[in-house]
Amino acid sequence: xxxxxxxxxxSSASRASKPTFRRAGxxxxxxxxxxxxxxxxxxxxxxxxPAKRSTAxxxxxxxxxxxxxxxxxxxxxxxxxxAMGAKPSRPIASPKPSLGAKATRPGRALGASKPRSLxxxxxxxxxxxxxxxxxxxxxxxxxxxxxxxxxxxxKGKGKIxxxxxxxxAVLAVVAIVVINSGLFAATDIQIxxxxxxxxxxxxxxxxxxxxxSLFNVNPDQITEGLKQNPWVSGVDVQRQFPHTLIxxxxxRKVIAIAYISSDDLAWAIGDDDTWIAPLSTSVDVDDxxxxxxxxxxxxxxxxxxxxxxxxxxxxxxxxxxxxxDVAPVSGQAVNSKAVKAGxxxxxxxxxxxxxxxxxxSTPSVEAISANLDNGIEVSLGDSDDIAKKERIVxxxxxxxxGVTYINVRSPGNYTFRNAPTS
Numbered sequence: 001x002x003x004x005x006x007x008x009x010x011s012s013a014s015r016a017s018k019p020t021f022r023r024a025g026x027x028x029x030x031x032x033x034x035x036x037x038x039x040x041x042x043x044x045x046x047x048x049x050p051a052k053r054s055t056a057x058x059x060x061x062x063x064x065x066x067x068x069x070x071x072x073x074x075x076x077x078x079x080x081x082x083a084m085g086a087k088p089s090r091p092i093a094s095p096k097p098s099l100g101a102k103a104t105r106p107g108r109a110l111g112a113s114k115p116r117s118l119x120x121x122x123x124x125x126x127x128x129x130x131x132x133x134x135x136x137x138x139x140x141x142x143x144x145x146x147x148x149x150x151x152x153x154x155k156g157k158g159k160i161x162x163x164x165x166x167x168x169a170v171l172a173v174v175a176i177v178v179i180n181s182g183l184f185a186a187t188d189i190q191i192x193x194x195x196x197x198x199x200x201x202x203x204x205x206x207x208x209x210x211x212x213s214l215f216n217v218n219p220d221q222i223t224e225g226l227k228q229n230p231w232v233s234g235v236d237v238q239r240q241f242p243h244t245l246i247x248x249x250x251x252r253k254v255i256a257i258a259y260i261s262s263d264d265l266a267w268a269i270g271d272d273d274t275w276i277a278p279l280s281t282s283v284d285v286d287d288x289x290x291x292x293x294x295x296x297x298x299x300x301x302x303x304x305x306x307x308x309x310x311x312x313x314x315x316x317x318x319x320x321x322x323x324x325d326v327a328p329v330s331g332q333a334v335n336s337k338a339v340k341a342g343x344x345x346x347x348x349x350x351x352x353x354x355x356x357x358x359x360x361s362t363p364s365v366e367a368i369s370a371n372l373d374n375g376i377e378v379s380l381g382d383s384d385d386i387a388k389k390e391r392i393v394x395x396x397x398x399x400x401x402g403v404t405y406i407n408v409r410s411p412g413n414y415t416f417r418n419a420p421t422s
Contacts, residue, residue, distance in 0.1 A: 184242050205229060222247060268310075275334060317360055337365050368382070379409055401418065
């Protein structure tokens, strides 16, 4: 009978002959569970997970995943054996579910997102579906009803617009018939307020059509026709129903009479510096020197005296000594520098001073002078500092007796002459 020591040796030898080993990714020789301290909740019976589901450890940056005890098909993942000498990392234990709380599924760490299979489509790539319970046919019907309502509204508005257009068309036809009818024909044409444009001449210049009425008369056409007469600067057209048309030409205001001695012509110049027309240098005047109708005056004047009487008649200033090379044209602007400088003095002098001026001599710009009614000659020169020159002349006339000549070509250095007193 063997001793107890022999039995111990035999049992130790028998255990040493059965070495244990661990295969990576496979089951160990022992049916015991792998050494993991993670506490995993048990999975309800009958629930089977897919065999190739990725573990939460792949999403936690390489952390070991918990073993699924209840998987009958898939093998549990085995924690790789740490290298020799390296301290194995401590597995993160899943928190135990509290009483009454829903148990966390195995393999999913707390706060980790739900793992997706390799064949799953990302949420951002999934097509968006319509609202739950919406019916495409009902939407199409609503759009159709809305379109039908809009069409009805447009149709109603179209009828209103069409009615308005039709009414306007009727009114237009009626207006055309009235305008072209003889109800308001311009049969009585009157020409008023013109000294140099007679009614006969105005009718010839206007040339109104035969079917002219008070409605279709064209005032611009009348003005354009009458302006062919150089005396006319504008036209006023008035209508008096039912048949009267009153036309009043506005004549240019004469501000100067230019006497050209070489041609013995007196030309009227308008306030817009326009040559108006030549005037007769043979006029009849009464005892006071006022121009009268031909053959009715007590005296007949000619030449420069007639030009002076005409200037007085128009309330204008006589321009004398006009150069012979000046060639006026009716309706054209004055282009002579000497004559234009004389016109500047006419506008620049005050009305009180102009009342003392008999004539202005304009042989050249530098030699312009004024002859006053009292016989005093005033040398003016060019048309600069007109107001200052007038003040100097007025002062000398009021303060110096016997003045016969004043030179204000240079206002800052004026001179004068006076007759000796006894």
